[in-house]
Amino acid sequence: MLARQKMPLQDPGIRRSNFKEVALGYTDEQAVEEAKRCLQCKKPKCVEGCPVEVHIPDFIKHLAEGDFDSAIKNIKTDNALPAVCGRVCPQETQCEASCILKKKGEPVSIGRLERFVSDKELAKGSEVPERPKPSGKKVAVVGSGPAGLTAAADLARMGHSVTIFEALHAAGGVLTYGIPEFRLPKDIVKAEVEYVKKLGVNILLDSVIGKIDTVDDLLLEFDSVFLGTGAGLPVFMNIDGENLNGVYSANEFLTRVNLMKSYRFPEYDTPVRKGKHVVVVGGGNVAMDSARCALRLGAEEVTIVYRRGEEEMPARAEEIEHAKEEGIQFRLLTNPLRLEGDAKNWVTHIECINMYLCEPDGTGRCRPMPLSGSEHKIEADVVIMAIGTSPNPLVPRTTTGLEMSKHGTVVAKENGETTKKGVYAGGDAVTGSATVISAMGAGKIAARAIDDYLKTK
Amino acid sequence: MPTIFLMDIEAPRIAKKAQPGQFIILRIDETGERIPLTIADFDRKKGTIAMIFQAVGKTTAKLAALKTGDAILDFIGPLGNPSEIEKGGMVVLVGGGVGVAPIFPQARAFKEAGYKVISIIGARSANLLLWEDRMREFSDELYITTDDGTKGHHGFVTDIVKKILESGTKVDRVIAIGPPVMMRAVAGVTRPFNVKTIVSLNSIMVDGTGMCGACRVLVGNETKFACVDGPEFDAHLVDFTLLMNRLSMYQPEEKAAFEKYKCEREGCTC
Numbered sequence A: 001m002l003a004r005q006k007m008p009l010q011d012p013g014i015r016r017s018n019f020k021e022v023a024l025g026y027t028d029e030q031a032v033e034e035a036k037r038c039l040q041c042k043k044p045k046c047v048e049g050c051p052v053e054v055h056i057p058d059f060i061k062h063l064a065e066g067d068f069d070s071a072i073k074n075i076k077t078d079n080a081l082p083a084v085c086g087r088v089c090p091q092e093t094q095c096e097a098s099c100i101l102k103k104k105g106e107p108v109s110i111g112r113l114e115r116f117v118s119d120k121e122l123a124k125g126s127e128v129p130e131r132p133k134p135s136g137k138k139v140a141v142v143g144s145g146p147a148g149l150t151a152a153a154d155l156a157r158m159g160h161s162v163t164i165f166e167a168l169h170a171a172g173g174v175l176t177y178g179i180p181e182f183r184l185p186k187d188i189v190k191a192e193v194e195y196v197k198k199l200g201v202n203i204l205l206d207s208v209i210g211k212i213d214t215v216d217d218l219l220l221e222f223d224s225v226f227l228g229t230g231a232g233l234p235v236f237m238n239i240d241g242e243n244l245n246g247v248y249s250a251n252e253f254l255t256r257v258n259l260m261k262s263y264r265f266p267e268y269d270t271p272v273r274k275g276k277h278v279v280v281v282g283g284g285n286v287a288m289d290s291a292r293c294a295l296r297l298g299a300e301e302v303t304i305v306y307r308r309g310e311e312e313m314p315a316r317a318e319e320i321e322h323a324k325e326e327g328i329q330f331r332l333l334t335n336p337l338r339l340e341g342d343a344k345n346w347v348t349h350i351e352c353i354n355m356y357l358c359e360p361d362g363t364g365r366c367r368p369m370p371l372s373g374s375e376h377k378i379e380a381d382v383v384i385m386a387i388g389t390s391p392n393p394l395v396p397r398t399t400t401g402l403e404m405s406k407h408g409t410v411v412a413k414e415n416g417e418t419t420k421k422g423v424y425a426g427g428d429a430v431t432g433s434a435t436v437i438s439a440m441g442a443g444k445i446a447a448r449a450i451d452d453y454l455k456t457k
Numbered sequence B: 001m002p003t004i005f006l007m008d009i010e011a012p013r014i015a016k017k018a019q020p021g022q023f024i025i026l027r028i029d030e031t032g033e034r035i036p037l038t039i040a041d042f043d044r045k046k047g048t049i050a051m052i053f054q055a056v057g058k059t060t061a062k063l064a065a066l067k068t069g070d071a072i073l074d075f076i077g078p079l080g081n082p083s084e085i086e087k088g089g090m091v092v093l094v095g096g097g098v099g100v101a102p103i104f105p106q107a108r109a110f111k112e113a114g115y116k117v118i119s120i121i122g123a124r125s126a127n128l129l130l131w132e133d134r135m136r137e138f139s140d141e142l143y144i145t146t147d148d149g150t151k152g153h154h155g156f157v158t159d160i161v162k163k164i165l166e167s168g169t170k171v172d173r174v175i176a177i178g179p180p181v182m183m184r185a186v187a188g189v190t191r192p193f194n195v196k197t198i199v200s201l202n203s204i205m206v207d208g209t210g211m212c213g214a215c216r217v218l219v220g221n222e223t224k225f226a227c228v229d230g231p232e233f234d235a236h237l238v239d240f241t242l243l244m245n246r247l248s249m250y251q252p253e254e255k256a257a258f259e260k261y262k263c264e265r266e267g268c269t270c
């Protein structure tokens, strides 16, 4: 069996001080070689692992034949954001996890191939797809993250008139404000958003639903509403010292750095505190991204504090690997107790305690327990809390008849239908923080359900 | 000394929905910062929002440099919760510095809701006093104070608040908007009298939608997000020291940015 093609990477020693993309992408030769590894299975298992059902063997076949144009066209019938997915999908637990080759060794690098053909197309400008006959129906989409963009793209392709309302000044949701440039360049996100616009979707930025208009207002003008508002409310630990200066939620830190481009301060006006000793609390992708941003801003030392072990870290293996290569320190089985500050309210230390893991709890993960007597302090002038987020209550609070779970998520059926007639929801707003591709899958399913609903109206 | 500017922005969608107590967030241009400013007035018919601001840093100086007819890249609102205005009673409104601006729509709304309105507006000096005429129109009584005695009472707004409360006048509510030190002082004066006191907190903000937590404040020992839980809170429960500490977070960066901006604009001498 042919070996899997290695992804060319920017050297860790160099990339730790720039915001340029870490993974450089396959060359033409590499991509074709990798594509040839695919067995073109009759019953391709890989497709079952993809929530948006990309016709994986088909696009790979075109690619293996050197027909990049047909390959991307094929992907785009199912996936409006392939350059994004190719970069940030957790392929190892999605499509590639189901690839038949995985049983014998290494799966086909589906994500990297998807990225390759998308980048090829973006480089020469994407084709304007044909617009279908207008259905005369109007749909409002709240939120322009992966869930909203996918629902909007699909609905537009079905002939409906779609308007996205986005609270921020740029579209993309977490793709724009959260995931850093070095993992997902903002030009790529912009280009994919442009493509969605070319499908006929109208995007209204700076529009906070629940404030400028409520969902009930929207229903007067639109036949249906899709809620893709994400899970953007930062969670804090509720420990002493969390309001000290220099203590950020990951959302704030990443928004400053990515959306507001504070890594280019003072060229860009938004400042961010550049710490010398930065501590990031958490073990997910968000923690890795925060730590790696802090490093690139010029920190001398960046430490990730996580209460379980490496096995339990929810971050993608590749991201943990990349963080380590760049010199991020990991203090596992460690949990913060409180934060200490100086007389001017600036954080100086974080006090932690060591943990040990006992029997798995209800979630199947081992429960961390504090090891008494192991309290210790870590020096920190910036602390970033990356311990999770929950859905933003702005829309639920202002919408009549929309049922919410006790976790603050929107209650929705499998097909996205909520308890309010004509209102559908999907993505992190329904599931709590999950993944780009699961949000896109939810957007796709909801688009179908909305289409069915509109036919009955 | 920072100068004060008044600006009308054409934003019909926002003007249609704006309520007293709310604010907007704006970003002037592509490299700009997002800053919050209170909605000082709105005209639903003309579709305009009025803002009053002090040129204290780079963004507000850039804003002040705009000319009639210029456009602002992003203008987001109305954000925050509207002020609670029930029916009738007696309200004392206290505005300090540019804080007079956000107090004004409240004066009008309270008046329209049948309140008796006593307003106190203060500034460091007479030439920094704002909107005296507008305030007078909707106030049953209007007091003016200046720190240097150039107009009205020589002293602080709190002196008048105290006098009113000591005189035994039954006050249902005090609303104070201005610099944090002023709001803290007003809270201190009204606390012993047990009069419900509301302040509008001007914490540092980024998104204004509850997404980042930059604006967090401590109210009654609970962390709140000023942009979505406020900006108005019960003054007697607010931790003003924390607010002031957090407001100073980016002082070195802000100062550097402002200096650099002034250099670029006025030709460098440094």
Ligand SMILES: Cc1cc2nc3c(=O)[nH]c(=O)nc-3n(C[C@H](O)[C@H](O)[C@H](O)COP(=O)(O)OP(=O)(O)OC[C@H]3O[C@@H](n4cnc5c(N)ncnc54)[C@H](O)[C@@H]3O)c2cc1C
Residues within 6 Å of the ligand: A088, A089, A090, A142, A143, A144, A145, A146, A147, A148, A165, A166, A167, A168, A171, A172, A173, A174, A175, A178, A179, A180, A207, A208, A209, A210, A228, A229, A230, A231, A232, A254, A285, A286, A289, A316, A392, A394, A395, A426, A427, A428, A429, A433, A434, A435, A436, A437, A439
């Ligand atoms: C730092 C970070 C790194 C991540 N890395 C990965 C990764 O590598 N791979 C992966 O698969 N997943 C990753 N995730 C998770 C993934 O980004 C999310 O699961 C996904 O973006 C959810 O999509 P969504 O469309 O549901 O919501 P979001 O992307 O959160 O988008 C919601 C949008 O709705 C807008 N909105 C909210 N409320 C309103 C309102 N009232 N009115 C108007 N607009 C509103 C928001 O501004 C936002 O733009 C990461 C998340 C973060 C934070």
Ligand SMILES: Cc1cc2nc3c(=O)[nH]c(=O)nc-3n(C[C@H](O)[C@H](O)[C@H](O)COP(=O)(O)OP(=O)(O)OC[C@H]3O[C@@H](n4cnc5c(N)ncnc54)[C@H](O)[C@@H]3O)c2cc1C
Residues within 6 Å of the ligand: B023, B033, B035, B036, B037, B038, B039, B051, B052, B053, B054, B055, B056, B057, B058, B059, B060, B061, B098, B101, B102, B179, B201, B202, B203, B204, B205, B231, B247, B248, B251, B254, B255, B258
């Ligand atoms: C909800 C809300 C409503 C607001 N409404 C108004 C308003 O109607 N009019 C207005 O002028 N400002 C208002 N502010 C404050 C305003 O947002 C800031 O003045 C602005 O962000 C300053 O930006 P800058 O880049 O010009 O200055 P920066 O560079 O950010 O700040 C320069 C210096 O000024 C100090 N500073 C900042 N704001 C103030 C202030 N308000 N008073 C005294 N010193 C300050 C800073 O600590 C810093 O040292 C409001 C803030 C909030 C949160």
Ligand code: SF4
Residues within 6 Å of the ligand: A049, A050, A051, A052, A053, A054, A056, A079, A085, A086, A089, A091, A094, A095, A096, A110, A111, A114, A437
């Ligand atoms: S969209 Fe994601 S899960 Fe689907 S094929 Fe592409 S990389 Fe795999």
Ligand code: SF4
Residues within 6 Å of the ligand: A037, A038, A039, A040, A041, A044, A045, A046, A047, A056, A057, A098, A099, A100, A101, A108, A110
């Ligand atoms: S399962 Fe693997 S080998 Fe089979 S078609 Fe899919 S990618 Fe190709």
Ligand code: FES
Residues within 6 Å of the ligand: B204, B205, B206, B207, B208, B209, B210, B211, B212, B213, B214, B215, B216, B225, B226, B227, B228
């Ligand atoms: S400004 Fe971001 S949460 Fe309030």
